[in-house]
Amino acid sequence: MPRRRTLDPLTELLAAVLLVVLVLVVNRWEFSLGVLALVVLPAVLLSGKPRQIGVALAVVAGPLLISSLLLHGLFFPEGVSVLATLGPARVTWEGLTFATMMGLRMAVFTGVLLTAAMTLDIPQLLAAMTHRGWDRKLVFVIGSALGLIPHVALRAGQITRAQQSRGLVVGRSPLSRLRALLAVTTPLVIGLLTDASERTSMLEARGFSSSGARTSYLTDTDTTGQRATRWVMTGVVLVFSVVWLVVT
Amino acid sequence: MSSPLTLAPGPATQRPRRVLLALGGTLILATYLFLVVLQPAEIAGGVGSTASLVSLFGFLGGGALLVAGILPTLSTSSLVVMPLGIALNIAIGQIAGSLGMQIYLDAIGTVLVAVLAGPAAGAATGALSNAVWGLFNPFALPFAAGAALIGLLAGLAAKYGAFRRVYLAPVAGLVIGAIGGIVAAPVAVFMFGAAGTVGxxxxxxxxRSMGDVLLVAATKQGLLSDSLDKIVVFVLVALIVYALPQRAVRQFPFARNHRVLGARSAAVAPGPTPSGPVTATPPRGDAAPDA
Structure with a gap:
């Protein structure tokens, strides 16, 4: 069951970004681990879709963590204390430490931002951007792109199947793959551009390029309290960062 | 007197906000110089916090300033094609994965928009593409400035004729890919310790096994893979735009005015070949893309 939304999407996003900043500023593995265990984990579990977010986290961060461990664990020329030598590769203590530190940072970075993004209601976010008076062209491009992605993926799938039924076979050679990609992308782009040119005239007819004020059909979830909280949060993190970076 | 039902006439496009553009460009350049010239010493052993903060906010903030400066200047036809470019970047990246390709191909949409709508639209598409992608994959976020640079350079290359002949496109791709690789390397190193795909x-x-410092190794890798990736992307985009119906290309003032596709995009009066059956036959025999 999705949790009941009480906060403005911008407040949540800002909180996530500031948390990432804190993790980068403090730069201690204890703090990173603490954020991961005490903030990200409960947030994922309480989000209402822990499995979805868990899978997304594993798919996005998993390969990076593994390849980082292989890269720095095996090849770290700066490393002094060699634990094992495997041909050209040397397992060093420094390399493993570096890989762990970087891995922890990547895990927190993905964990915080992806959890915030996946619990976000996209229409709410776009409405919030409109209410805050963001450039409406920006709101249009972002909203329209988010809406187009599933459409493009679906259409690409359909075109791929149509071309396969007409005899498209993807071979092993790069040239064959390039030809397959071209056979799919060309009709895809032509179709999308045709749609776009129709959309241009429709938008123009509805006064898209005029500079008047816009009406949003969604209620504003922002409050004076949240606005104040956002400023305070930003100020506190900024001051803390400066102090921390100067002191340490 | 205008009816109360119509919107007040306003300027369709505003002047570019040069201060924002200059600030954004300066911020990106300063960030890059800070990372590469000063090369925070901490990267040799530990994981630097200043370097990662600077690379995240310098490149992300610079990209945001560029977008803020560019967006008000864009026409509706450019704005409408930008989401398409963003969606293509993300969706084709996935197709490339499912076909088992070894390169990313995540800039096709950016280059396509740059060729049709110009360098400004290309740069904004690149930056926004990574911002939108960040909602699904936060690792894309810090590379926004690099993607904007690819869009900007691709648009400039198109303006000066790189897409008029099919054999010029890979040359432009090689050069722009190399620049993109050099710019992206410090981000990858200082943010994520150069972690990428296994390939x-x-x-x-x-x-690294030859003893290179991580930044040098990542830059060399960027030079190799990004050049290869952009060569393929530029050739693909060239072949796609050659196959587009002329009507689709001519709706973009940039492609029309700068004769981006040579004779294909020239502003000819509707003559003997109206918008009839849309085929990819070029008007003259020059630079015909081989099927």
Whole structure:
């Protein structure tokens, strides 16, 4: 069951970004681990879709963590204390430490931002951007792109199947793959551009390029309290960062 | 007197906000110079916090300033094609994965928009593409400035004729890919310790085993894989735009006015070949893309 939304999407996003900043500023593995265990984990579990977010986290961060461990664990020329030598590769203590530190940072970075993004209601976010008076062209491009992605993926799938039924076979050679990609992308782009040119005239007819004020059909979830909280949060993190970076 | 039902006439496009553009460009350049010239010493051993903060906010903030400066100047036809470019970047990246390709192909939409709508639209598409992608994959976020640079350079290359002949496109791709690789390397190193796919990391590992510093190894890897990736992307985009119906290309003032596709995009009066059956036959025999 999705949790009941009480906060403005911008407040949540800002909180996530500031948390990432804190993790980068403090730069201690204890703090990173603490954020991961005490903030990200409960947030994922309480989000209402822990499995979805868990899978997304594993798919996005998993390969990076593994390849980082292989890269720095095996090849770290700066490393002094060699634990094992495997041909050209040397397992060093420094390399493993570096890989762990970087891995922890990547895990927190993905964990915080992806959890915030996946619990976000996209229409709410776009409405919030409109209410805050963001450039409406920006709101249009972002909203329209988010809406187009599933459409493009679906259409690409359909075109791929149509071309396969007409005899498209993807071979092993790069040239064959390039030809397959071209056979799919060309009709895809032509179709999308045709749609776009129709959309241009429709938008123009509805006064898209005029500079008047816009009406949003969604209620504003922002409050004076949240606005104040956002400023305070930003100020506190900024001051803390400066102090921390100067002191340490 | 205008009816109350119509919107007040306003300026369709505003002047570019040069201050924002200059600030954004300066911020990106300063960030890059800070990372590469000063090369925070901490990267040799530990994981630097200043370097990662600077690379995240310098490149992300610079990209945001560029977008803020560019967006008000864009026409509706450019704005409408930008989401398409963003969606293509993300969706084709996935197709490339499912076909088992070894390169990313995540800039096709950016280059396509740059060729049709110009360098400004290309740069904004690149930056926004990574911002939108960040909602699904936060690792894309810090590379926004690099993607904007690819869009900007691709648009400039198109303006000066790189897409008028099919054999010029890979040359432009090679050069722009190399620049993109050099710019992206410090971000990858200082934010994520140069972690990437197993394929790209194998290249970095090879350079590391020869004793290179991580930044140097990642830059060499960027030069190799990004050039290859952009050569393929530029050739693909050239072949796609050659196959587009002329009507679709001519709706973009940039492609029309700068004769981006040579004779294909020239502003000819509707003559003997009206918008009839849309085929990819070029008007003259020059630079015909081989099927």
């Amino acid at each position: 790209t990391n194998a290249i970095i590992a090879a350079f």
